[in-house]
Amino acid sequence: MKRKLTPKDWLDDLLEYERTHEIAFASPRALLEARMIAEMDKARRPHRRVHRNGVARRRKLTAR
Amino acid sequence: MKPIIFHAEAAGEFRPVELTFATEAEVRRVRAWRKMTPGTDAAEFAALAAKRWFYYTREGATVASLKDLQAAVRRNDRAELAFLLVASADWAKRYKFLALAYCRRTWCHHLVLDFLAVRPGLMFANQPISGIGTGMLFSLTGIAAFLGIEMIWGEATGSSAPFYEKILQTRPVQDLFIIRRDTMRGIRDYYLTDRKRRLAKAKH
Numbered sequence: 001m002k003r004k005l006t007p008k009d010w011l012d013d014l015l016e017y018e019r020t021h022e023i024a025f026a027s028p029r030a031l032l033e034a035r036m037i038a039e040m041d042k043a044r045r046p047h048r049r050v051h052r053n054g055v056a057r058r059r060k061l062t063a064r
Numbered sequence: 065m066k067p068i069i070f071h072a073e074a075a076g077e078f079r080p081v082e083l084t085f086a087t088e089a090e091v092r093r094v095r096a097w098r099k100m101t102p103g104t105d106a107a108e109f110a111a112l113a114a115k116r117w118f119y120y121t122r123e124g125a126t127v128a129s130l131k132d133l134q135a136a137v138r139r140n141d142r143a144e145l146a147f148l149l150v151a152s153a154d155w156a157k158r159y160k161f162l163a164l165a166y167c168r169r170t171w172c173h174h175l176v177l178d179f180l181a182v183r184p185g186l187m188f189a190n191q192p193i194s195g196i197g198t199g200m201l202f203s204l205t206g207i208a209a210f211l212g213i214e215m216i217w218g219e220a221t222g223s224s225a226p227f228y229e230k231i232l233q234t235r236p237v238q239d240l241f242i243i244r245r246d247t248m249r250g251i252r253d254y255y256l257t258d259r260k261r262r263l264a265k266a267k268h
Binding site: 016023031033 | 073104105106109112113115116119163166176177178179180181182184192194195196197198218219220221223224226227230231233253254255257258259261262
């Protein structure tokens with residue numbers, strides 16, 4: 001770290017920056033990997049049957 | 065190790081914030097940021113960081129404390145281990161967590177910062193809370209020093225580069241930011257010097 005500012009100016013500058021900017025940073029590679037994991041999870045999850053109005057639910061066949 | 069404490073500015077005062085290693089329950093709370101409206105990058109990154117944490121946990125590649133991290137490295141000095149740090153403060157209880165950082169200890173004992181997100185819209189006494197991101201980075205340099213880690217690095221983007229340029233007092237930061245041991249020491253010196261001044265000023 002090249003010490004150009006005084007500690008006070010350095011922290012003032014950072015506090016001002018944080019007041020005016022969202023701190024939300026992600027490494028592009030980490031982001032890609034996390035999105036792939038999310039997609040994999042989605043694909044692995046069992047599909048839920050959609051029960052629409054007016055459509056009778058299937059019943060299990062019972063032994064007669 | 066003592067609790068990891070940094071300070072954030074809230075309503076004109078420098079107030080303490082605690083940083084902890086997240087356990088499963090805490091990671092679930094972080095994941096809930098995705099329900100915040102309107103959607104933000106921080107919320108998306110929190111949910112994805114949590115997703116990644118759960119994936120690595122299934123593989124046995126996460127730790128939930130500094131002690132666990134040290135023990136895992138003792139067992140295998142080439143272990144690649146991930147952890148999620150979460151920041152919280154007693155004086156800001158309405159927010160369970162103020163921020164998160166997803167990090168990895170690499171096989172060669174470096175620290176990679178993959179996600180850094182501060183909860184958007186943090187307010188205290190109707191004023192914005194500031195300095196959480198800086199405090200998180202300061203704390204990471206402390207963790208690295210404690211563990212004898214020589215380098216913290218990460219990929220920068222167009223939106224994060226200006227922040228790292230300010231922290232590191234160097235320009236330009238491009239695809240990568242690299243914080244070596246002397247720079248870590250510089251950040252800690254600067255942060256601690258000014259924190260001392262601010263806290264002393266608040267007492268008078």
